[in-house]
Amino acid sequence: MTTTLPRRLGAGLLERASTHPGNVALTLGRRDYTYEEFTVTARSWAAALVESTGGRPRRIGVFAARSATSYLGVAAVLFAGAAFVPLNRKFPPGRTRTMVERADVDAVVVDAASAPQLPEILPYLASRPVLVLPETLRADVPGLDGHRVLDAADLAVFAPPAELPEPAPDDPAYLLFTSGSTGVPKGVPVTHGNVRAFLDANQDRYRLTADDRLTQTFDQTFDLSVFDLFMAWENGARVCAMDPIELLAPFTYLERNGITLWFSVPSVAAVLRRRGVLRPGTMPTLRWSLFCGEALPRATAEAWQAAAPHSVVENLYGPTELTIACTAYRWNPATSPAECVRDNVPIGTPYPGLDAIVMDENDDEVADGEAGELCVAGAQTTPGYWRAPELTAQRYVERDGRTYYRTGDLVRHVNGQYVCLGRNDxxxxxxxxxxxxxxxxxxxxxxxxxxxxxxxxxxxxxxxxxxxxxxxxxxxxxxxxxxxxxxxxxxxxxxxxxxxxxxxxxxxxxxxxxxxxxxxxxxx
Structure with missing residues (x-):
């Protein structure tokens, strides 16, 4: 087994399997997976992916959600040297089909709950990707004609390889599809270098250890899930995958699992507050509480801080095109309420190594304190949209020798912090x-x-x-x-x-x- 892959996404998972093999990497329901068990299985699947696709694959779909296959599948794809493409059975089959076609995947890893949708997707594909069914037998899934299939029995014969394909920093680690203004999903390829820059900045900020336990509240088609998985796995910590029903009253779950880091969209906290269950002192195990994905209202931050009194509350901001999050603001109960604008918490300051400017509609940089569109350049700026040069040219702009992504978000720089004023649309x-x-x-x-x-x-x-x-x-x-x-x-x-x-x-x-x-x- 090799552990000399310091810059690829997934390198930390391999390293922790060597240094902390008995630590729990994933808690799924009542089932724990140690780092050793998790990586042995994922590496075996990686061997199957490499063999079945005739060499190092390029992109592999992971058609699975909140299952062992969904998490092992992501690790296996990375270990195979490919980019993972998250797919979601909650999406209409036609949308999933479009994503599979646009991604041009070599294979799709499918869990048992998603397999029934395959007959609505496969017959309409121009290509014939390899199908990997870790939880089912091929005989139990109709409509697989014309595809090479590896089912649970086939995977059992593969062993972890001695060496794994090594991607370059500019190779995509994952390809995520977001909503497109034309109605067609737009793909965002995020490179290993992009993600490594993000993970490094966050580890400098949060200093996670093998004793930490992180929530996983997001579907894997939402890029914030990458934070949960890889901030944990890079540092020997545990990911605790929550069932959506547990978000309605998470307190028992948090205490039972000793959760130290919470991460969700603010709407989850707002629902708890509205229902009157976000009471002071109800989340004593938390030491970090992170929110991202939409505006964080001041009252929600105040209520959460009271409910998690030993926790540092932070508001993160960032579009997929800037790799998960690119700014952060640390809530201070004494001073932050006065810094809120339109009753929302500021989005803070850019991560180290990122450069942010605010431009008006004529692409001129505005004076400090004036409103304009936030544009960001740096190591987390993704290379552009997947096979869409015209769209890339609209959203990525060259300035002073750097490539800036136009976020579409209106901001103002006030007292050293960026405050978000809403979308420019x-x-x-x-x-x-x-x-x-x-x-x-x-x-x-x-x-x-x-x-x-x-x-x-x-x-x-x-x-x-x-x-x-x-x-x-x-x-x-x-x-x-x-x-x-x-x-x-x-x-x-x-x-x-x-x-x-x-x-x-x-x-x-x-x-x-x-x-x-x-x-x-x-x-x-």
Whole structure:
């Protein structure tokens, strides 16, 4: 077994299997997998992937979720020298098919729960990727004709190889597909060098040890899951994969598993706060509490800090194109409330080695304190969109010899910290006035709403507000009138019990027009 791969993603997993073989790498339900057991299995699967694809594969889909196969599959793909492509059975089969085709995968690793979707995907593919079924036998899955299949029995004959293919720093470690404005998923290849820069910056910040235990709250099609897995595995710590139902009341789970690092989208914490279960002192084992993926409201940060009194709360920010997260802000109960803007926690400062600038619509850098689009360059900046040069040219810009990614997020640099003002596509015009929807949402939260989302509905001239935790919409409207100009006051306010969320746990803004239409009795 080789342990001389210091820069590849997965190198730490190999090293910890050598230095801490008996440590638990993964807790899945009530089942623990030690580093030795985990890596022996993953390396054996890697040997099968290399042999079945006729040499080092390029990209391999992992069509699995919250199962042993989903985690072992990722490690096996990396050990085979390939990039993993996360796929999700919660997605419509047509979307999964598009991702498989665009990624041009050599193989797909499939768990038992995802295998029933294969007949809806495979017949429509132009290629014939190898199918790896660690949890099932080929006879139990219909529609596999024309594909080479390795099932559980086949995998059992492979042994861990003495040497593993070694990727270069510029080779993709994973290919993640995100929503595209055209309706077609856009691929973001993230290189080994990108991820190594991210992991190094975070280890300098958090100093994780083999005693740490990390949550895994995200689906693996959400790149924040890479933090959980590899920050743990690089440092001999344990990943504890939570079932989504456990997020509704995580306190027993956290205590039973001795969780020291929590990581989720803020919406998870907001739901707990809204339900009144985020009580002081309920999460005593936590020493780090990290949030990313959407704005972190001040009140949510305050409530979480009280519930996890021994924990440092941080707000992370970053799009997939900048490798998981690129800025961080450390919450200070004494000073941070005054630093919040629009009642949201700042996104902080860039990671070491990253350069951030704020540009206006003419690509000119704005003065400190002025609003503009955040653009970031550095080792975490991914090389561009997968086989989409025109889209890459739109979002990646050369400046002073460096390549900056245009985030599409409006920010302001205030007192040494970046504060996020919302998306540049969430600025709308009402009666000739420029309106930031985030400003309306902040006013609603200050007036008592636990969550609030403003949008144009039913036409471009009307602002609607969907709010959670509001008993009297009329009183909320009156409060907005006292704080906002008349043209910014929502004309429609709809109170609901819970915000719709997408598969990543973020508020699903695209679903809100349907919520409003149903509320108004209008047809969809």
């Amino acid at each position: 969430q600025q709308v015009k009402i009666g000739g006035h420029r309106v930031e929807l985030g400003e309306i949402e902040a006013a609603a939260r200050r007036a008592g709403a636990l969550e609030a989302v403003a949008l144009l509905w039913p036409d471009a001239g009307t602002i609607a507000l969907v709010a959670v935790g509001v008993d009297d919409p009329r009183a909320l409207s009156d409060a907005c009138e006292r704080e906002l100009p008349t043209y910014m006051v929502p004309k429609v306010i709809h109170a609901i019990e819970e915000m719709p969320v997408n598969l990543n746990g973020k508020v699903d803004r695209a679903a809100l027009p349907r919520v409003l239409a149903d509320h108004a009795g209008a047809p969809r």
